[in-house]
Amino acid sequence: MTDSDKPINFIQQIITDDLASGKTSKVVTRFPPEPNGYLHIGHAKSICVNFGLAENFSGGCNLRFDDTNPEKESDEFVQAIIEDVQWLGFKWHGDIRYASDYFDQFYQWACDLIDQDKAYVCELNAEQMREYRGTLTEVGKDSPYRARPATESRALLEQMKAGEIAEGTMTLRAKIDMASPNINMRDPVLYRIKRIAHHRTGNKWNIYPAYDFAHGQEDAIEGVTHSICTLEFAANRPLYNWFIDNLDVPSTPSQYEFGRLNLNYSITSKRKLKQLVDEAHVDAWDDPRMPTISGLRRRGVSPAAIRNFCDSLAVAKTDGVVDMAQFEHFIRDDLNNNARRAMCVLKPLLVTFTNYDQSELFTASSHPQRDDLGSRELPFDRQIYIDQSDFSEDTSLSRKKFKRLVLGEYVRLRGAYIIRADEVIRDNDGEIQEIRASVVENTVGADAPEGVRPRGVIHWVSALNSLDCTVNLYDRLFNQPLPDSAEGSFTDHINPDSLKVLEGCKAELSLANVESTERYQFEREGYFCRDSEAETLVFNCTIGLRDNWKA
RNA sequence: UGGGGCGUGGCCAAGUGGUUAAGGCAUCGGGUUUUGAUCCCGACACUCGGAGGUUCGAAUCCUCCCGCCCCAGCCA
Numbered sequence: 001m002t003d004s005d006k007p008i009n010f011i012q013q014i015i016t017d018d019l020a021s022g023k024t025s026k027v028v029t030r031f032p033p034e035p036n037g038y039l040h041i042g043h044a045k046s047i048c049v050n051f052g053l054a055e056n057f058s059g060g061c062n063l064r065f066d067d068t069n070p071e072k073e074s075d076e077f078v079q080a081i082i083e084d085v086q087w088l089g090f091k092w093h094g095d096i097r098y099a100s101d102y103f104d105q106f107y108q109w110a111c112d113l114i115d116q117d118k119a120y121v122c123e124l125n126a127e128q129m130r131e132y133r134g135t136l137t138e139v140g141k142d143s144p145y146r147a148r149p150a151t152e153s154r155a156l157l158e159q160m161k162a163g164e165i166a167e168g169t170m171t172l173r174a175k176i177d178m179a180s181p182n183i184n185m186r187d188p189v190l191y192r193i194k195r196i197a198h199h200r201t202g203n204k205w206n207i208y209p210a211y212d213f214a215h216g217q218e219d220a221i222e223g224v225t226h227s228i229c230t231l232e233f234a235a236n237r238p239l240y241n242w243f244i245d246n247l248d249v250p251s252t253p254s255q256y257e258f259g260r261l262n263l264n265y266s267i268t269s270k271r272k273l274k275q276l277v278d279e280a281h282v283d284a285w286d287d288p289r290m291p292t293i294s295g296l297r298r299r300g301v302s303p304a305a306i307r308n309f310c311d312s313l314a315v316a317k318t319d320g321v322v323d324m325a326q327f328e329h330f331i332r333d334d335l336n337n338n339a340r341r342a343m344c345v346l347k348p349l350l351v352t353f354t355n356y357d358q359s360e361l362f363t364a365s366s367h368p369q370r371d372d373l374g375s376r377e378l379p380f381d382r383q384i385y386i387d388q389s390d391f392s393e394d395t396s397l398s399r400k401k402f403k404r405l406v407l408g409e410y411v412r413l414r415g416a417y418i419i420r421a422d423e424v425i426r427d428n429d430g431e432i433q434e435i436r437a438s439v440v441e442n443t444v445g446a447d448a449p450e451g452v453r454p455r456g457v458i459h460w461v462s463a464l465n466s467l468d469c470t471v472n473l474y475d476r477l478f479n480q481p482l483p484d485s486a487e488g489s490f491t492d493h494i495n496p497d498s499l500k501v502l503e504g505c506k507a508e509l510s511l512a513n514v515e516s517t518e519r520y521q522f523e524r525e526g527y528f529c530r531d532s533e534a535e536t537l538v539f540n541c542t543i544g545l546r547d548n549w550k551a
Numbered sequence: 552u553g554g555g556g557c558g559u560g561g562c563c564a565a566g567u568g569g570u571u572a573a574g575g576c577a578u579c580g581g582g583u584u585u586u587g588a589u590c591c592c593g594a595c596a597c598u599c600g601g602a603g604g605u606u607c608g609a610a611u612c613c614u615c616c617c618g619c620c621c622c623a624g625c626c627a
Contacts (some may be wrong), residue, residue, distance in 0.1 A: 007565055034627055069626065125626060133621055137552045171625050181554040183623050192625035211627050235555055235622045257556085259620095264562085270627095280613085312575065314564055316557095319620055323562045326576045336589060343586095369589075403587060412585055445585090468583045523586045549587040 009315035011049075011256055015057055015226060024225045028093070031085070032218070035077035035199075038285040039084045039293045041306070041327070042268035045121040045261040048310035050228055051090040060093030062222055067100045068214050070198035078199070080285070084293040088303045099214050100200045102221055107161065107208045109217065109247045110172055110190055114153045118246055119190060120146055121156040122173045129171075132178070133186050140178035140186045154216030154479045160193050161551045167193045172207075172310045176242065184239050188212055209386035216240040220249035231319060252533065261313060262321045264481040266291045272490060281494055282477070288540050289477045299474070299531035300519050300542030305334040312424075321482065331543050333512050335519055335527040340373055341367040343414065343459040344507040344539070346471055348385035350463060354422065356439040357382050359464075364415040376510040380416055383463035391435060392460045393424060403456025407517040410440065415521060418443040441496040459523045467507040469537040471528070473500040507537070521545075 008016070016022040029050040033043065054061035063085060067073050113119035117435040123130060123147045134140030137293050157172055180186055190213040195206045204318065218399035219227045227240075234257045244252055262268060267276075273292060277284050286294035296306065309330040313322065341364075360380045367373040390404040390411075405411040410420050440452055448454055469472060480493040481484040511520070516532035519542065526544035530537070 027605080032627095045562095066627070072626075122625095129625075130623075133623060135552090136554080138554090140623090168625070183554080186623085189625050194625085199591060208625095210625075215627085231556070232621055233627085236627095237555090259557085303586060312563080316564080318557060318564085323576065326563065332588090367584080368584090414585060416585095418585095447585095454585085456587075459586075466555075511601080519586080521586085525586090526588095545588050546588075547587070 001140045009228065009258075009319075011053065011228060011258065011315055012056065012302060014256065015524040017055065018225070027057040027226060028052060028062065028222065029059065029226055029228060030097075030219065030222065030224050031066050031092075032064045032066045032215070033073075033081055034069070034073065035081060036069070036072035037066055037077060037274050038080050040268050040270065041263060041266070041291045041293070041296065043084075044088065044293060044306050045310045045313055046228075046230070047085060047088060047090060048307055048313055050257065051092075051373065052311070053226065053228070054093070058076070059225075061090070062097050062216060063092035063095065064097035064222070065099065065202060066211070066215065067098055067198070068219070069207065070194060074200055075199045078490045080294065084297075087297060088293065088306060088448035094118075097218070097222060098200060099209075099218050100198060102214075102218060103201060103205060103209070104219065106214060106217060109249075109270065110157065110213070111154060112247065113174065113190070114150050116246065117150060118175050119153065119172055120148050120175055121160070122146070122171050122187075123169060124171075125168060127268060129367075130188075133183065134178070135366065138184070138491075142429045143173070144177050146187070150486055152423050155205075157191070157505060158527075160191065160207045161205070164196055165206075167195055168357065169193070172237065172244070174213075176239075179528050182235060182238055184212070185242070188239060189225075190285075194246055206284050212236055212239050213243065214257065216243050216253065216255070217247065219253035219255075220251045223344050224253045225251075227255045229255060229257055231257045231262075233257055235398060237278045257317070258315045258320045259317055261310075261325055262319065263291065263327060264321050265324050265476040265478050265483075267483060267490060269480070269484075275491070276494075279491065281491060286373040288472065289474055298516075300335075300527060300541055301331050302334050302338070302519065304338075305331045306321075308334065311403075316551070324476070328543055329538060330528070330544060335521065335542065337370075339519045339521045339527055340376075341523050341530060342366075342376070342377070342508055342511055342520045343383045344469070344471070344505055344511070344523045344525065344528070345459065345460055345461050345466075346463075346502055346505050347388040348504065348506045349388045349391055349432065351384050351386055351419070351421075351435045351437050352462075353382050353419070353439050354383075354436050362415055362444065376508070378415060378508060378510075381462045381464040381467035384460045385463050385466065386413075386435075386458055386460045388432075391432075393432075398451075399455055404458055405435075406455060409451050410448070410454040412443075412448075412457040414457050414461045416446055416460070418452060419455050460510050461506045463506075465509055467509060467537060469505050469507045469511070469539060470534075471502040471505045472531065472538065472540045473502060474498060474541055475500070494540055504537075507539075511537070 031050045051061045122143045171189045173187045176185045178186045191207045237255050239468035286298045362378045393407045418440040419437045425434040427433040478493045479495040483490040483493040516530045519529045527542040528539040
C-alpha cells in the first residue's frame with residue numbers, strides 16, 4: 001500500500017479539519033521524552049507519529065526533553081536520545097528544547113495562580129495527602145491549608161524555592177475540586193521540593209514542577225498545536241486544559257492520545273528495561289537483545305526497517321499486542337533488499353579435494369537482484385569449509401528432504417564447483433573430522449553435466465583464505481509472549497538461552513574490514529552486522545532467514 | 552466500584568446506514584530460483600464481544616448486558 005492510498009488515522013483527520021476550519025495554520029508537534037533512560041521501540045512509534053504528522057502536513061516537530069524530575073535524569077540519557085532520534089533519520093524543528101529552560105516562566109505562572117486564588121501551599125505530607133485525596137469511589141476532602149491567604153502561600157513558595165523548607169513537608173497545589181470524579185483534578189501537586197542538583201540547572205532550584213504543571217505550558221510556549229501522547233494520559237487531559245485555560249499562555253495546544261505499542265516476547269517499559277540493565281540480565285542498554293533503539297542498532301536492524309514497521313502500525317485508540325513476527329517481517333524486508341551477500345561458515349567442517357590442487361578466484365555478485373551493489377572475489381582452494389549441518393552420511397535421505405551434501409552424491413557450492421563427497425575421515429573418538437571429495441570439472445557458472453544431479457546449493461569458504469570470527473546468535477529475550485502479564489515477575493521469564501556465542505567461525509575474505517554500520521546476509525544463514533564494541537571480528541545475527549523447510 | 556477509553560479472522564487493522572467486510576503479518580497449497588531466501592500465483596470472517604430494537608437495508612443508529620485497558624506518585 002502506498003502512502004497516498006493508506007487510510008488516514010483519526011489524528012490526521014483532526015488535523016485536516018483544524019487546517020480546513022482555520023483553527024490551525026501551521027502544524028507543530030513534539031516528541032517529549034524524559035531523559036531517564038534509553039529510547040525503545042515503543043518510543044520509535046511515537047517518534048514516527050509525531051515527526052510523521054509534521055512532515056505530512058508541512059509543519060514542524062520539536063524535540064523536547066521533559067526534564068522536570070532531576071532525581072532520575074542525566075545528561076547520558078539526553079545524549080543517547082539525541083543520537084537515537086538522529087539515527088532514525090528525523091530532523092527536529094529548531095533547537096532542542098528543555099522543560100528546564102522554562103522553569104522561571106513556570107514559577108511566574110505558579111505565582112499567578114496563587115494570586116488568582118487557584119493554588120495554595122499545602123503542608124500535608126505524602127501519606128496525609130493520600131488520605132485526603134479519597135478513592136475511586138469516595139470523594140476527597142479539602143486540605144486544611146486550602147483556605148490559606150494568597151500572600152501566605154506566596155511567601156511560603158518563595159521559601160520553598162529558596163531551599164528553606166525540608167523535602168516532603170510542603171507542596172504547591174492547584175485549588176480545583178476535591179470531589180471531582182477525575183482524581184487528577186483533586187487539587188494536584190504543582191511543585192514539590194527536591195533539594196537536588198539538576199543535570200542542566202544545577203543547584204538553582206530547590207523546587208521542581210510536576211508533569212501536569214509543565215507539559216501543557218511547554219506545548220503552549222513552543223506553539224505546539226497538536227500534542228500527541230499515549231492513552232494513559234487521557235485522564236490528565238482535563239488538567240492539561242485547566243492550566244491552559246487559567247494561565248496567560250501564548251498559545252492554545254490540544255492533547256490527543258493514541259494507543260502505545262506493545263510487542264510480544266518483549267518489553268516496552270523504560271523502568272523495566274532499566275531493571276534489566278541494573279540487574280545485569282543484559283550487558284547494557286545497547287545489548288543487541290534489548291528492544292531499545294540502540295540495542296536494535298547494534299543488532300543490525302536498520303532505521304528504515306523500524307520506520308516501515310512503525311508506519312505499518314495503526315494510530316488508533318485500541319491497545320493491542322503486535323506480533324513480533326510483524327516487526328521481523330519489516331526487518332527482513334529491508335535487509336533482503338539492501339544487504340550485501342557474503343558467506344560465512346558457522347560450524348566448519350573441512351573438505352579436502354583429492355582431484356584438485358590449484359587456487360582460483362571466483363567473482364560473485366553481492367546481491368542477486370541488485371547489480372548496483374557490485375561483487376566480491378572468492379578464493380577457491382583444495383581445502384574448504386562447509387557447515388557441519390550441510391553434510392550427511394545417510395544416503396537414504398530423500399532429495400526433497402535433504403538438499404545438501406550426502407556421501408557419494410553431488411552438491412553445488414554456491415558460486416563455484418559442483419562437488420562429490422567420496423570419503424569420511426574420523427578422529428580417534430569417531431567424530432567426523434574431514435570429508436574427502438572431488439570437484440566436477442567445468443561446472444563453475446555452468447549447468448551440471450549429464451548424470452550429475454546436485455542435491456542443492458550450499459555455502460562454503462576457502463580453508464586457506466578465510467577469516468576466523470566469532471558469531472553471536474540471539475534468541476528472544478523472554479520465553480513468554482507477555483512477560484508482563486505472566487505469573488510472577490517479568491524477570492522470571494527471561495530466556496536463559498537468548499545468547500549463543502559461536503567461536504571459530506569462518507568468514508569469506510571480503511568481510512575483513514567491514515564497518516558495524518554495514519549489514520550483510522550470510523547466505524543460507526541470516527542477516528549479520530559486525531559488532532560495534534568488539535575489537536576482534538565479531539558478527540551479531542540480526543535475524544535468521546525465513547525458513548519454510550519442513551523437516 | 553467513580554471517571555476515562557476500547558472490543559472486526561491467530562495478530563495488527565480499514566470500514567463514519569446501501570456493491571461479494573480493504574490491506575499487512577502469520578498460516579496452508581503451488582510455481583520460479585546456483586540462498587530450503589527473495590519473487591510470483593492461489594486459499595484463508597454467510598460475519599463484525601453478546602442479546603434485543605429501529606430500518607426496505609446495520610459492523611455502522613438505539614437499549615441493555617459482557618469483557619479488557621488507564622487513573623487513587625510530592626513519577627512521567
